[in-house]
Amino acid sequence: MKKSGLPLLLLAAAFSNVSHAEGLYGSVKIQSVQQDLGSALLTSPRVNNRVASPGTHKDVGGSVALGYGFKGDWRLEAEYSIKQDSEFKSRWAPFNANVNNMQVSSKRLMLNGYKDFPLNDYLSLYAMAGVGVAHVNSEGYQTNPSRRFANNGQNNFAYALGVGADLKLNQQITVGTGYRYVDMGDIETGYNTFANRINARDEQLKGKLREQNLYVEARMAF
Numbered sequence: 271m272k273k274s275g276l277p278l279l280l281l282a283a284a285f286s287n288v289s290h291a292e293g294l295y296g297s298v299k300i301q302s303v304q305q306d307l308g309s310a311l312l313t314s315p316r317v318n319n320r321v322a323s324p325g326t327h328k329d330v331g332g333s334v335a336l337g338y339g340f341k342g343d344w345r346l347e348a349e350y351s352i353k354q355d356s357e358f359k360s361r362w363a364p365f366n367a368n369v370n371n372m373q374v375s376s377k378r379l380m381l382n383g384y385k386d387f388p389l390n391d392y393l394s395l396y397a398m399a400g401v402g403v404a405h406v407n408s409e410g411y412q413t414n415p416s417r418r419f420a421n422n423g424q425n426n427f428a429y430a431l432g433v434g435a436d437l438k439l440n441q442q443i444t445v446g447t448g449y450r451y452v453d454m455g456d457i458e459t460g461y462n463t464f465a466n467r468i469n470a471r472d473e474q475l476k477g478k479l480r481e482q483n484l485y486v487e488a489r490m491a492f
Contacts (some may be wrong), residue, residue: 294492297335297347301485304328305356305374307477309456313370314466314473317362327356331483335382339491343386349400351378358477372410372419372475376454378428379403392438396448404428404454410475412464419475420460428454432483444489452481 305327331354337347358372380402388394409421434448455478462473 293339295337295339295345295347295489296492297337297349297487297489299333299335299483299485299487301331301333301483302328303331303354304482305354305376306480306482307356307358307372307374307457308480310358310360310475310477313360313362313475316467325358327358329354329356337382337489343388343394345384345386347382347384349378349380349382349402351380353377354481360475368413370410370412370475372408372459372477374457374479375407376479376481377405378452378454380428380430382430386436394436394438396434396436398430398432398434398448398450400430402428402430404479406454406457406479408457408459408475410459412462412473417462417464419473420463422458422460424457426455426457426479428452434487436489442491444491446487446489448483448485448487450483450485452483454479454481 331352333349333351335347335349337345339345354376356374356376358374360370360372361368362370380400382398382400384396384398386394386396404426405423406426407421407423410419411417412419430450430452432448432450434446436444436446438444456476457479458474458476460474461471463471466473
């Protein structure tokens with residue numbers, strides 16, 4: 271089974287319990303954000319190999335969600351993750367002196383399914399999966415900001431997988447922590463707006479945008 275098929279199965283299971291509603295809740299997450307640009311492609315037909323791959327960008331972010339709990343310890347929620355800005359730098363041979371700076375801005379709207387595994391009346395573990403849309407803007411420059419790659423905006427299919435633990439403080443408030451992996455698909459800048467050696471518009475920055483989150487969460491039942 272493809273990795274992206276698991277979120278769909280978990281969401282389908284959550285929908286199967288929709289007739290046994292337990293309650294509406296709101297959620298806020300504060301999270302560490304580690305974004306990586308994987309599978310980076312050559313930026314120009316004239317380069318022959320990658321000298322240095324794009325690095326990792328780390329920051330702090332957050333999200334808000336509105337969800338519903340069902341009997342059978344299932345939850346389903348819509349989540350919006352706030353805009354995240356990242357920058358990735360790379361070099362390509364034989365132009366080792368030219369540093370390519372890829373600037374990425376991303377935000378997500380996800381539908382997440384959760385399965386809780388209660389350990390007692392207060393503590394539980396859970397597994398989660400989600401699918402949704404990531405809106406990504408990608409641009410950048412080569413060597414200095416005057417040599418720009420054009421901005422390119424795109425809406426990509428995104429999926430998430432994660433695990434976590436919750437502590438129920440009372441009937442209304444639950445706090446927790448967790449980890450998740452998010453895949454936001456292939457991204458690319460527009461073509462170069464600067465004149466290269468053959469005066470062509472044939473250079474881009476490309477890759478696959480991935481994110482890892484460690485987060486703390488507070489949920490309040492309505």
